[in-house]
Amino acid sequence: IHPGYGFLAENSRFVDICNQNNLIFIGPPTEAISLAGNKSKAIEVMKKNKIPVIPGSSGNVNRIKTALKLSRRLGYPVIIKASFGGGGKGMRICNNKKDIKTHFLLAKSESESSFGNGEVYIEKY
Structure with missing residues (x-):
């Protein structure tokens, strides 16, 4: 299945459903989609890999x-x-x-x- 772009292409649950039903998903693995969907975690991964990021919070701000x-x-x-x-x-x-x-x-x-x-x-x- 090629999801195109947008909703299904960015839905890690959809990738999991494809995998559970032996369907080949044409796109990144679930882990990559999940990471990209959580911007604050993606920023932390970039920092760990010495990729420049815009200055900001380390993780989510709750208060x-x-x-x-x-x-x-x-x-x-x-x-x-x-x-x-x-x-x-x-x-x-x-x-x-x-x-x-x-x-x-x-x-x-x-x-x-x-x-x-x-x-x-x-x-x-």
């Missing part, structure tokens, strides 16, 4: 207090991003402390409703 501390260290502007998903959903640009307080929970909520996972990370913008 506003942590987001504020990290944003102050990185310097504004920063962007809050969904760890799972894409297409601009769960992303918020923050230019100051007030923006973090306003947008952090909104980004987590949009990420949860769009992708079934509310985890977010922060990068310098």
Whole structure:
């Protein structure tokens, strides 16, 4: 099965179903798709392999207090991003402390409703 691009091409569960039913999936293995789908983990793998990444959080950020501390260290502007998903959903640009307080929970909520996972990370913008 060649999934094309988009939804099925990025779904590790679909690859597992193909494998369980002795269907050949034309694309990357489940592990690679899972890693690429979790952006915060993918960034950690890149760091371990000395691949340059945009400065940001090490893993997911779960609390506003942590987001504020990290944003102050990185310097504004920063962007809050969904760890799972894409297409601009769960992303918020923050230019100051007030923006973090306003947008952090909104980004987590949009990420949860769009992708079934509310985890977010922060990068310098």
